[in-house]
Amino acid sequence: MARAFRYLYLGVPLGARVLADAGHPPAVACFGPLDLPGRRWARRALGRDSLLLGLPNLADPGVQKVLASARLDAIVSFFWPKKIPPEVLALAPGWGTHPSLLPRWRGPDPYFWTIRSGDPETGVSLFELAEAYDTGAVVAQRRVPVAEDETAWSLARKLDRPALSLLRELVAQLAAGERPSALAQDEAAVTEAPEPSPEDLGVDWKDDAEAIVRLVRAAFPLGASVRLGDEDADLVAASLCDETPPLGLRPSEAWRTEDGAWAVRCGTGAITLDAVADPDGEPVDLDTWLARDR
Template sequence: MGTPDFAVPCIDALANSPLVRLALVVCQPDKIHGRHKEPQPPPTKVAALARGIPVAQPTKLRSGDFPELLASLKPDLIVVTAYGRILPQAILDLPRLGCVNVHASLLPRWRGAAPIQWAVAAGDEASGVCLMQMDVGLDTGAVLARSTTPLAADESGQSLHDRLSLVGATLLAESLPALLAGDLVPSPQNHDEATLAPILTREHGQLDFARPAAELERRVRAFDPWPGAWFHLETSAGVKLMKVFPQARMLDASGAPGTVLEADDRLIIACGDGALSFSELQLEGKRRMAAGELLRGFKIAPGARVVRS
């Protein structure tokens, strides 16, 4: 059970294993995208159908045809990764070996929907993937196996997402023999050490320049590509939304927080501690471009201020 591209390597790992028969892939319903309002299938659906694996996309887990379909398969094991919904107890109790979750954090740190991004935003030195025995809580089950990876100094939400997707698939494949034999020893989580990774909204991407430059630089990297990093800036053409990208650099400069210090081949804005230099910018309604290119055609005067909305 999984929906986004993060889960595709786990499908591959299970489909390629001689130890299991992958009977069904369950994912969220197709979503409407684009100007033409055409339904777009989840990446896991595309991957499963390409392999000839049946797919189910229930709108409800507790009613309709899905509970009967799932029960008819008599699954020994259900593997979940980034499915997007909490499973009811009836599904958790169905498989002989239970339900396991491939979760992209070192539990109990970063329980929730966005563990990858919050790990980068917090400046964690390491992240990883846990194989967890599922219960009715939010990522609260006992850990069966884990794999750790260090975070690079320039780690972004996207780069860590891509790496942990493969780390998770490898962990799952390597754990399958012991998992199917019942030889993995569950390690209960220390709930007192738990931290939460709430689902990201657009508002999380708005930069507050009263905060230290180091913190904001991490958030720019963490929230790439979604929800991105952005702010509203005073210009001669009015207040404009400006999006920035992970090439941001910290500088030992000072000024009133949110004030433009330089705007020529780069945009430098003072923070609560230090300043940030942005080399790539995207003005609302325009394409992403080098800061110098944008600033030659769209003048921003030093002293302009970021406006909090």
């Protein structure tokens, strides 16, 4: 009788659940971050057949010894939050998903850079794990259009389903004894997607209005940093303003539109300030924010 396919799952509980429901529970599962939902389900549904390690330090020799003893056939990663050490990658071939069309937007925050740059299309990539982040050969991709009102939050949710579909297909193929072919990434086409810095998140009112609206959507739900009067604020929703700014108004200066909204002159055009974050992080209109207790 052939030995059952055994793989290590690294990532959020949702991915392990999808794979288990498809008939391929992991032999070993590590989940992270620890505050994501699904861990109770994992203990109940996978506890008998899978070794659950929580969020271990994969660089720990003791953990590596446990993983080596599991006789793994593959490693599958789905939003694992930490670097996978080479000692673990050496245990079995590995695959992971990334929420961009690699080699475009390698790095931890492709959602932000996709929207800020105005990409009309993005997608997910299934790729071979390598020691350097997001550099492995690409097995498959799914393309997804970026909506005009897309935010980083909505894009992340939109890309979950195609990413999980790729994982399901991969594990089914591996369990059947087949290894998928892959194509090396074009290094000349690489763009990086680092965590945005405070400077990246700051609004420059001399920019074009469309670029500022994209920045606000890219920074959602935390918001883009703006200066309103003498105070700092997080702008969480903005839209293009159809009204022509009053004569003599300079970039960063605001006025009331005919319908009573607040608008700000930009380098080109103007935007309406639709919502800013209150002290609890909840979106409120600007009048409510200005009237708050300080």
